Amino acid sequence: MAYYIVKVLISSILIVLISEIGKRNSMLAAILASVPLISVFALIWLYIDTQDINRIREVTINILWLIVPSLTLFIALPILLDRGMGFYVSLSIGILVMILSYVATLAIWKTLS
Template structure:
């Protein structure tokens, strides 16, 4: 149980740290946030839990393919905000666009027999 609490605590601390740094410098916050810390932690926890490098490899490959459609959020949100759209509405619309992009990516990958 202590192990799971440690995993949650470390992951939460990183998110809070990035938020606090971003208040002072959006650039430094963005640099830290753009490092795939969550993915690295997930791969680390998965390997520690299973000892299976194959599972880690599968996760890393899936993350690679799904990073591409996730970029839609980082394109849509700033464009919507620049157009004067309310932050919360812009965030919801951007998440919706991103969800559609995820669906498209999974559909295209499935068409080429690449299963995530």
């Protein structure tokens, strides 16, 4: 149980740290947020839990292919904000666009498999 608490604490601290840095320095926060910390920590936790290199390889390849649809949020959000939409509306639409991109990517992926 302590192991899970450590995992949650480390992950939570990183999120809070990045948001606090963002209040003072948006570029530094963006750099830290753009590093795939969640993916890196997920891979570390997965390796510690399973020691399964093949699973790590599969997850890494899947992350690579799913980066493209995740980028749609970061394309849509500033466009919507520039058009005067409120933050929560823009974020919601951006997330919806991202989800639709994931659905399309997975459908294409399934067709090609």
